[in-house]
Amino acid sequence: MTTTQSPLAQSKGIPAGDRAGERLLRAEMQEAVSRLLGEAELLSPGPEDEARIRVLIRERVSAYQRRAAATNAPLLSDPEGVERRLFDRLLRLGVLQPLIEAPGIEEIICNGPNRVFVIEDGRKRLVPDLYFEDDEELRQLVKRLVGPLGRRLDASSPMVDVRLPDGSRLNAAIPPATTRWTSVTIRKFILRAQSLEQLIELGTLTDPAARFLDAAVQGGVNILVSGPTGSGKTTLLNALGSAIASTSERVITVEEVAELQLERHLPDCVALQARAGNIEGAGEIRIRDLVRNALRMRPTRIVVGEVRGAESLDMLLAMNTGHEGSLTTIHGNTPRDALDRLVTLAMMAEERLSGEVLAKMAARTIELVIQVRFEPRTGRRRVATIFEVTGLEGSIIAGNAFWTIDPTADRLKWTGIQPRCLAKIAARGVDYMLPTAEGW
Incomplete structure (x- = not known):
């Protein structure tokens, strides 16, 4: 009985002889592939190109084995593994390809050529025995990935942030933006849940809280999702968007790097994506420009x-001018922190509105703040608080948390406070009833 290794396991424990032979073959193959394919095909090869390269690799590996046998040199112990790694290095993500294919890995971090970390189930660890030959190999990989997307990475443009064709997000920086090595972060696109129901299955939400949020979305409540990096904000935002039930609604999504999948189930949905400018600043498309255009x-x-x-200012204006039920996320550790940050960010706009005016605007427009968090002990992402904004108390945006984590039961429970937005939900014709203290 044979056991199939995982892609990550296959990358470990490569014999030294195979590494040496692979290094020689790679030098041969790079020259041969450059002759076989033009520059455009090399950057973005099609299926026929890939098939030709596979045949060429197989031929070169077989020739290597014949030469080794004829000269009593060591044979490759795993020629199929060498073929696979050569193909990955030439046309895919090189030594990172097994990490991309491993389903549980969320992020890949390269601090130079020989320190590769992964984040798996929310936990970071160093990957042993996984490294690039040198920093130039890592840098050339990034250039090959971003080239077909119309981006470049060089001394005059030392930082790049792009969405790869598979939905992963790649960020890279080289000197002079870094002090020494090439730095690469790849955040894999993992859509953990496409609906509130799936978030219940994952333990992110309880059923009563999910029913309330479903009613809030259908009822046109403006929602701000808050949380730190990696807490599941985008996943929750995507699930909230999937609760938009009316097929007559026109939804415009705006993102720095497209990750939302609302176009899959909303018939009238347009996705807008920002773009960084070149070194001269030409070609830039700002989030702010996209929000204004969306209006x-x-x-x-x-x-x-x-x-x-x-x-942030444009988002507040959009919510305040009839676009009810709009949604967004922000970095924040608590609902009040998120609201304060929203006001602070809006003050950065060239309109130079005062904090007092913006706090008043935020208190009128943001109706719910959903706080999410990541729990390192369990590796779970959870909704920790559902907070309703009730207005201003002096200069402070006030509100009530009416769903919080019960420390005894370790689950999200209704506090008994009746949210004001129920009237709005009912006015929209949404059938909803709050849970009792014991549940439904």
Whole structure:
């Protein structure tokens, strides 16, 4: 009985002889592939090109084995593994390919050529025996990945942030932006859940809380999702968007790097994506420009993947001018922290509105703040608090947490506070009833 190794396991424990032979073959193959394919095909090979390269690799490996046998040199112990790794290095992600294929890995971090980390189930670890030959190999890999996307990485443009064709997000920096090595972070696109029901299955939400959020979305409640990096904000935002039930609504999504999947189930949905400019700043498409443009596209709702700067003001204006049920996320450790940050970011806009004016605007427009968190002990992402904004108390945005984690039961429970937005939900014709203290 044979056992199939995982892609990650296959990358470990490569014999030294195979590594040496692979190094020689790779030098041969790079020259041969450059002759076989033009520059455009090498950057973005098609299926026929890949098939030709596979045949060429197989022929070169077989020739290597014949030469070794004829000269009593060591044979490759795993020629099929060498063929696979050569193909990955030439046309895929090289030594990182097994990590991309491993289903549980969320992020890949390269601090130079020989320190590769992964984040798996929310936990970071160093990957042993996985390294590039040198920093130049890592840098050339990034250039090959971003080239077909119209981006470049060089001394005049030393940072790049792109979405790869498989949905993964790649960020890279080289000197002079870094002090020494090439730095690469690949955040794999893992859609853990496409609906609130699936979030219940994952333990992110309880059923009563999910029913309330479903009603809130259908009822046109403006929602801000808050949480630290890696806490599941985008996944929750995507699930909330999937709760939009009306097929007559026009939804415009705005993201720095497209990750939301609302176009899959909403018949009238347009996805807008920002773009960084070149070294001269030409070609830049800002989130702020996209939000403003979205307002001219006759939207029913606007969904912004994350507000990080002056676009916070445009999002508040959109929510305040009839686009009810709009959604966005922000970095924040608590609901109040998220609201304060939203106001601070909006103050960065060139309109230079005061904090007092913006706090008043936020208190009128943001109705719910959903706080998410990552729990290192369990590796689980959870909704920790559902908070309703009730207005201003002096200069402070006030509100109530009416769903919180019960420390005894270790689950999200209704506190007994009746949210004000129930009237709005009912006015929209959404059939919803709050849970009792014991559940439904």
